[in-house]
Amino acid sequence: MGMTMTQKILANSAGAGAVEPGQFIMADLDLVLGNDVTTPVAIEEFKKMGKAGVFDTKKVAIVPDHFTPNKDIKAAEQCRLIREFAHEMGIENYFEIGEMGIEHALIPEKGLVVAGDVVIGADSHTCTYGALGAFATGVGSTDMAAGMATGKAWFKVPEGIKFILTGRKQKWVSGKDIILHIIGMIGVDGALYKSMEYTGEGISELSMDDRFTIANMAIEAGAKNGIFEVDEKTIAYMEEYSTKQYEIFRADEDAQYSEVYEIDLGKIRPTVAFPHLPENTRTIDEVGDITIDQVVIGSCTNGRLEDLRIAASILKGRKVKKGVRTIIFPATQKIYLDALREGLIEIFIEAGAVVSTPTCGPCLGGHMGILAKGERAISTTNRNFIGRMGHKESEVYLASPAVAAASAITGKISSPEEVL
Amino acid sequence: MLKGKVHKYGDNVDTDVIIPARYLTTTDKKELASHCMADMDADFINRVVPGDIMVAGWNFGCGSSREHAPIAIKASGISCVIAKSFARIFYRNAINIGLPIMECREAAEDIECGDIVSVDMKEGIIINHTKEKEYRAVGFPDFMQKIIDADGLVGYTKKEM
Ligand code: SF4
Numbered sequence: 001m002g003m004t005m006t007q008k009i010l011a012n013s014a015g016a017g018a019v020e021p022g023q024f025i026m027a028d029l030d031l032v033l034g035n036d037v038t039t040p041v042a043i044e045e046f047k048k049m050g051k052a053g054v055f056d057t058k059k060v061a062i063v064p065d066h067f068t069p070n071k072d073i074k075a076a077e078q079c080r081l082i083r084e085f086a087h088e089m090g091i092e093n094y095f096e097i098g099e100m101g102i103e104h105a106l107i108p109e110k111g112l113v114v115a116g117d118v119v120i121g122a123d124s125h126t127c128t129y130g131a132l133g134a135f136a137t138g139v140g141s142t143d144m145a146a147g148m149a150t151g152k153a154w155f156k157v158p159e160g161i162k163f164i165l166t167g168r169k170q171k172w173v174s175g176k177d178i179i180l181h182i183i184g185m186i187g188v189d190g191a192l193y194k195s196m197e198y199t200g201e202g203i204s205e206l207s208m209d210d211r212f213t214i215a216n217m218a219i220e221a222g223a224k225n226g227i228f229e230v231d232e233k234t235i236a237y238m239e240e241y242s243t244k245q246y247e248i249f250r251a252d253e254d255a256q257y258s259e260v261y262e263i264d265l266g267k268i269r270p271t272v273a274f275p276h277l278p279e280n281t282r283t284i285d286e287v288g289d290i291t292i293d294q295v296v297i298g299s300c301t302n303g304r305l306e307d308l309r310i311a312a313s314i315l316k317g318r319k320v321k322k323g324v325r326t327i328i329f330p331a332t333q334k335i336y337l338d339a340l341r342e343g344l345i346e347i348f349i350e351a352g353a354v355v356s357t358p359t360c361g362p363c364l365g366g367h368m369g370i371l372a373k374g375e376r377a378i379s380t381t382n383r384n385f386i387g388r389m390g391h392k393e394s395e396v397y398l399a400s401p402a403v404a405a406a407s408a409i410t411g412k413i414s415s416p417e418e419v420l
Numbered sequence: 421m422l423k424g425k426v427h428k429y430g431d432n433v434d435t436d437v438i439i440p441a442r443y444l445t446t447t448d449k450k451e452l453a454s455h456c457m458a459d460m461d462a463d464f465i466n467r468v469v470p471g472d473i474m475v476a477g478w479n480f481g482c483g484s485s486r487e488h489a490p491i492a493i494k495a496s497g498i499s500c501v502i503a504k505s506f507a508r509i510f511y512r513n514a515i516n517i518g519l520p521i522m523e524c525r526e527a528a529e530d531i532e533c534g535d536i537v538s539v540d541m542k543e544g545i546i547i548n549h550t551k552e553k554e555y556r557a558v559g560f561p562d563f564m565q566k567i568i569d570a571d572g573l574v575g576y577t578k579k580e581m
Contacts, residue, residue, distance in 0.1 A: 024561065024563040024564075037441075037444045037486065037488075038485065038486065038487065040447045041447050041487050041488065041491070044447060045573075045574055048574045048578075049574055049577050049578055049581070050578065051581065066441075066444070067444075067445060072445065074445035074446060075445050077445075078445060078446075078447075121485075122485055122487075123484070123485055124483065124484045124485040124509055126485075138485040138509050139485060139509060139512060139513075140485050140486075140487035140490075140509060140512060140513035140516060140517075141487040141513075142487060142513065142516040142517055142572065142573045142574065143512065143513075143516060143573065145573075145574070145577075146516075146573050146574075146577045149577060149581065150577060150580070150581060154563065154567075156561075188432055188479060188482060189432070189478055189479040189482070189505065189507070192479065192505060192507070192508065193508050219483075219509075222479060222482060222507060222508065224508055277432060364436075364441040364484075365436075365440065365441050365442055366441055366442070383434075383436070383483060383484075385434045385436040385437065385483060386434075386436065386437055386459050386460065387436055387437065387440050387459035388436050388441075392459040392460075
């Protein structure tokens with residue numbers, strides 16, 4: 001029986017000729033990742049395993065990003081713990097403030113993942129790296145610990161869902177609208193235990209940033225991973241950012257998928273997810289009158305350079321509506337610097353927005369922009385669960401950078417077309 | 421045999437409501453437990469007694485990979501979570517840390533808040549004493565049973581290493 005992209009990568013990493021959905025395998029890992037929230041728990045479990053060192057000091061990455069720069073003493077203690085651990089273990093890819101960024105924007109930029117890799121991360125959005133044609137999936141802290149100790153992880157081989165993208169997207173539609181549209185269509189458990197595989201001529205017009213955004217939110221559909229077929233853009237990206245050897249896996253002609261969807265990108269409108277689930281989507285034409293208190297542009301979903309460029313193109317020469325707190329957080333130091341050099345940061349500040357240092361910050365209700373009771377935010381992040389950004393009676397609406405920037409100007413959820 | 425009173429929730433119970441991110445600056449199990457379900461059912465932690473059972477709908481534990489979620493549930497005294505389905509990272513984490521879970525659509529539908537329920541993990545049988553009914557859960561594959569038998573992934577890894 002033919003295999004999907006994911007199945008082929010897993011078979012390769014398990015040293016097996018072929019694998020079947022439902023089969024349990026032990027895979028060799030190319031990277032094990034953790035952050036300042038999940039690594040402290042992993043360190044405790046790692047110590048219980050009684051191993052003196054990590055399996056490979058080059059293949060473990062630790063990124064303090066959630067509560068950093070440390071928001072309080074407890075966060076500082078957790079970061080101290082992981083810093084000391086990284087040092088003690090000789091972990092090369094520990095990224096301190098000054099060189100860090102939000103892990104899922106940082107790891108590809110540092111060239112640590114390439115096509116064909118198998119990656120686990122103690123963070124659910126590890127699935128982001130599927131944009132590069134890698135198998136990457138989120139796990140918990142104990143899995144991270146076992147991964148650090150042995151360089152292996154167990155997986156149940158998933159079935160796949162195939163998304164054939166066709167057509168050209170409309171102006172102001174980006175990767176975020178595409179993935180929100182898909183989640184709206186299949187639901188927050190629509191891909192439970194499965195991989196979401198993207199193919200079709202439509203992917204060629206998606207930028208790498210669009211693909212990162214789409215792969216990033218595979219978890220919001222319950223998927224194990226999201227993965228894109230490798231093309232020239234992927235190869236160009238890997239050659240620019242990485243020195244690692246990549247390997248391209250394509251699905252067999254006769255690969256079996258549990259579902260196949262054909263999506264015409266030309267039919268997708270800017271899309272917004274209403275509280276409190278990412279599947280509660282409406283097109284911008286259906287949102288109605290929704291006033292907002294805060295706008296957040298950034299995160300591992302939409303804090304990349306292209307996202308900031310789109311936001312700047314809308315905010316340029318305009319002012320955010322008085323009283324609407326607009327917070328922009330570039331995802332990494334490099335993105336921040338590139339945006340600065342391009343003049344985007346100036347545009348944001350002149351428009352009345354604040355620009356934050358790279359951090360997860362408001363995305364998870366950590367710090368740097370928490371919502372009070374009854375407040376409403378439009379955000380380019382990936383989750384709008386109850387209490388996600390602050391008070392349990394606050395609301396988060398998920399959207400693209402274009403819609404978020406337009407909404408900052410009008411003070412209500414708006415299409416860029418209304419503003420320009 | 422696990423036995424206790426049921427706390428029942430709906431579909432898509434996410435890890436942000438099980439343990440909000442603002443409390444993730446600690447790894448202390450008791451402290452995590454003290455905030456368990458804070459944003460959905462603030463009184464849960466006052467009502468729960470050791471041995472109680474949590475029952476929910478589809479996609480339990482969706483959202484982030486925080487292991488703090490199953491840790492908080494376990495440390496709160498909950499002896500087993502029964503759901504129609506589990507989000508995959510939560511499922512993995514529960515197996516890895518030794519929080520008993522069971523997938524059973526019929527039981528999750530039928531059982532009500534306050535029912536007294538017992539669970540036989542080995543046989544995959546759930547008994548509702550209040551309603552005098554029995555349900556059969558989806559069994560664990562052999563591989564997972566090995567991790568469960570080793571008291572979680574730490575024990576399993578030590579054995580394999
Ligand atoms: S930006 Fe948000 S979703 Fe991304 S890793 Fe940070 S907390 Fe998680």
